Amino acid sequence: MSHGHPRGGPGRAFGAIKYDRARSTKVLVGNLWRYIRVYIKPIILVVSISIVYSIMRVVSPIIIGRGINVLTETPSATSLLIGLTVAFLLLTIVGWVLDSLSTRIQAKMNSEMLHEVRSDLYRKLSYSDMAYLKNEQSGNVTARVTADTGELATGLILFTSVVSQLLVIVGSFVWLMLSNWIIGLISLTAVPIAFLMANILSFFARKIVLRVRRAFGVVSAKMAEGLEGVAVAKSFNRERDLATELRELNHQHYKYSRQFGFLMMFINPTMTALTYGLFIAIIYASGWINQHTGIQLGDIYTDVQLSQSFLFPMVMLSMMFPQLESALGAMDRIIDVFEAKLAVADKTDAVNLQQTDDSVHFDHVSFAYTDDNYVLQDVTFTTNAGEMMAIVGHTGAGKTTLFSSLLTRFYDVSKGAIKIGNQDIRDVKQSSLRKTIGLVTQEPFLFNGTVLENILYGSPDATRDDVYSISKRINADEFIEALPNGYDTVVVEGGKKLSAGQRQIITVARTMLADPRILVLDEATSRLDTYTESLIQAAQRELFRGRTTFVIAHRLSTIKDADRIVVFEEGKLMEMGTHNELMKLDGIYADLYNTYYVHQGLEDISLSLEDLEPETLDESIQKQSMNKPTFTVGAGGSHPSGKPKEMPDKKQMQEFMEELKKKGDEKQLQHVEKMMKMMKNMKKDD
């Protein structure tokens, strides 16, 4: 049975981390049933084979023992010679065939079942709630699909193995008892010793394995960081020091691994010694038995052989249980996914979005990710078809949520409704909705593949020439052609060789190629340098024409191009109108404009360093980076968070006022006070 065993050895067995399951074993097995059901015949077959095989493993030494008995009594029977040899040969060959057969059946069954579970799980995850995927790290979600399913499969193999090991133990023990009760009792005394040892060892092993793992993780993180930041290390000639740091951690990992090695040294030698000690005791006892009652030589032989197939399975079993337990834990986590909330689903009577009217209506829209924690409150406004709206506001004002998540229907609104034309977006098919809306997200995300494949991602039917022409139209061609292999340059690691701005251009090209009628650009060109952006913006104006466009804007020039400007603050729509209208209003927009946008054109900043209030940590960035999914492998370095903004909040503004008072800058002070008053008034209006 041995080569069908799961690999990994005792280290893996002890490494099984205790996991508090949410479901009982019965529920878990019940859930597994729909996969098992299909394979019920092969499973029965495998289990019966392993029963037969286990019986044969016990019977085989008994037959040999019988043979020896006969041989000692009538040492001249030729028929016996033939009979015994045939019996032995038959038993071993049949045993081999059965074992091989069951391994083969299991291989087929397991691989198919594993694929099915994986595939179902992946599909489920692909369609599951956005919030679930965004809150879990992508590494964790991936672990559900790869590691947990693997563990489950291992558990299934183990299960049949447990059955057979148990049978061998029980069978051997029954024989030993039947053959002679004294020998049976002697064998029995070895059991607690073996168990005690297995328990003590696993107690220490667990601790050490955990320590080894942690050390491994630390080495891995260090190496990841070293590899990611290799250019910086090279620039500052610090390779040698990084190597030294790694060496120390590496050495620490070695020290823990060595501890584990030392601990493991007890298991095999000691179990072997215990087994050998057991049969020596049996032989010695048989001398004593013979002196009093009598035991046949063949029986002693059988006892000796069976005592050897007795203790090891027991230790194996005690190692298997933690693994089985961890397989059940994996199953539990997998069911969590199966039972997780699905992303919003199409209504059964959902229709295609009509292609006639591209006006967008936000009708008293409120939204909370979690109960009552509203990030958007009662937003109402209408965008005419073909209109370009600029959206401005501080970080965390709810702009991204409204346009990137609700309009695209990644989530449903909590209250109110969003309509395109006269259709509520909840009544249309999501596929048709997303075909209509093109989204360029804040963080440029590229897939592994060539630049060309990335641009084609949303439009698989487009040709190479289509890609060329769209790139030309957005002025990206010059840049893409300058890449080492032009459009066929391979994007490695999400585009580590490209600058953030270059990645953004590619994502813009990807969306524009899909030719959506409604566009959402969430700071889509924020990472470009000013010159390139101005080139691209000129081209974009052409492309936006005739499309309903929402631009979450960071650049003065974009705002000025917009037909209307919408100002958000803390989830509420505060102001709306053209640039001139809003400036006249002298409210939030005018303030934002004066502190943030206006200097973008000015080369001389009127402030001096002394005018600045102290910087603080940007809380909104802290929260964002916590939720940012990251690759588990590259556990190290931290890349720019892509948040070029540091806008003042109320507290900062108050501090600013204090400072101005101290300095006696009357003009500035008046301006700020006016701003503050305005903000208060706005609050009252709600």
Place this chain on the structure above:
Amino acid sequence: MITVGKENLYSNNNYGVEIQSVILQKYKNSTRWFWSAFTRYPFRYLLGIILLVISTYSSTKTLALIGDVLGIIQRNLSLKLTSFLPINISEITTIGWGQTTINMFTPDFIRTIIWMVIYVIIAWVTLSVNIAIWADTSFRVQRDMRQEFYEVVQNHSMAFFDVNDSGVILSMGMNEINQVRMAYHPSLRNLLGSVMTIVITTVLLWIYDWIIGVVFLVSFILYLIIAWIYAAKVAPIRQKLATDLGSMSSISQEMFKGVDVVRSFNNHEKEITKFNKVSLEYADDMRREGYLSAFYWPAVISILVTAGAFAFGIYSVIIGRYVSIGILISILSLLLNLNRQNFMIPQRLIMLQAGLQNSRRLWNVMSFKDPLEQSETPIEGNWNKEVVFENVSFAYPGTEKLVLNNVSFSIHAGARVALIGGPGSGKSTILKLLLRLYDPTSGKIKINNSNIKDMHTSYVRSNVTMVEQDIFLFSDTLKANIAFAKPEATDEEIRAAADKAQISQFIESLPEGYQTIIGERGVTLSGGQRQRIAIARALLSNPNLLLLDDSTSAVDIKTELRLRYAMEELMKNRTSIVVTQRLTTLVAADMIILMKKGKVVDIGHHEELIQRCSDYQFMCQHLPIAKGSASSDLADAISGGRD
């Protein structure tokens, strides 16, 4: 001798031998690298092998003694049968309840039992020590090889990192090195144990019955050969399974990371199909592996041999070839023990094969032929003279396209140079060449007439510092990040640098101050803050030549202001080359180099270029100053003169 793990692999001379050539010369090829464990720690492994021989002999001998002791029992029993004849009265004793029986505990019985116990104890002790030594040494080898791999790879030039996914390299350095270690411990140790058991069993069998010994020896050699061939078949599938799993998780990670993109393009099904393809491939390989290991043919050989020996043994007893039935039992015990080992051998062989394959892959990465070569007799240069580009052309290694085409210019010491150009014009490539991250494909970069190609990279980099646009900081303390350029810097120096970079105030406002950890386990900094940390870092390195990529995106007024002051401090008193779109920087520059599609369009002052260069005029018009701002008068801005 170079000992990794304890000491630094680099020679003390910074500009001396490169680690890659040291390792390549030392081990020559992957096979020798793999087997180098024995030359790294010869005595430990030798001791391990000696102990293994002793323990294997002892445990095998114990098994052989089973037959002996059963033979003695049989003899004693036969004495009991014949004991009614008064031949050996002394052996008949009378005990307690008046039964007459024989003494089973004859001296030879006791002696054999004692020997068995002694052998078991010897086997137990020696095997334990053997495992401890073997495990310890193999973990040492793992540590050393991992270190070697990392140091060699780290020393590859950027040409390597541009095309290799660092996640893959990481997994090689961690997991595949683990595989190599597992080939030694437990695989090789167990394998050696099995082979030794075979050898010792052969010797013992030979003593009991030479015919069985000969047959057995021949067939087991045959067995090992077939087993090795079998393992060679399975090992690649194992390898394939590992890569399948790798691509499965990278596909899945990618999809979950970019889930909003996937959804907004309605591409769920496409992604699911992509995943299913790999998952199916994995399942297929898993099944193939299962099928192969199911019918493990070499096992039949050992079954047949055992059965043959069994028959021949019984025959020998019947014809009286064996003096005692104990011999048959000994032979059977030995053979059945081997049959148990039988099942271990294939798994171990497969792991050994896998270790060899992994070491081949690792070696391939380590022996990467680097296009950037270090001069064997590196020179130094005078950085207080001019920096010259002489007909420099450059294509990224492995590609044809020239991203720099015949670029020539000369920069005098202390000059402030502004580099300007559209996307893909080659600006940042010029910076990378000056840092000697790459060498020009043709042409020369000279510092006072010395080609930097003849200088050691670390010498060049100790004189040149670059502040990039995308800033990489380590997840470490702020202090460590600033002092990254100069680890021996004092607290005062660090504070002074942070002060000049306009970041000290912010750092000191944090509860943990300079000890604040940044990155995943600490606080996240804004883009502007990161930039100024990088400037502080560069200030500490105090370079002769400063390279600055200042392609700013939109920032608020305060960040902008702080950045300007910080950069001003950084550029003071040194030669600087700045990639910029800032009009003030352009106007103030001693020299502007205007690039377009890898070529130099024009070189000169702002006033010169604005007069004569249409490309420059075009660019200036597209800089933010020209549009919409309070002072939108282009002429005013561009003729604003130099300060």
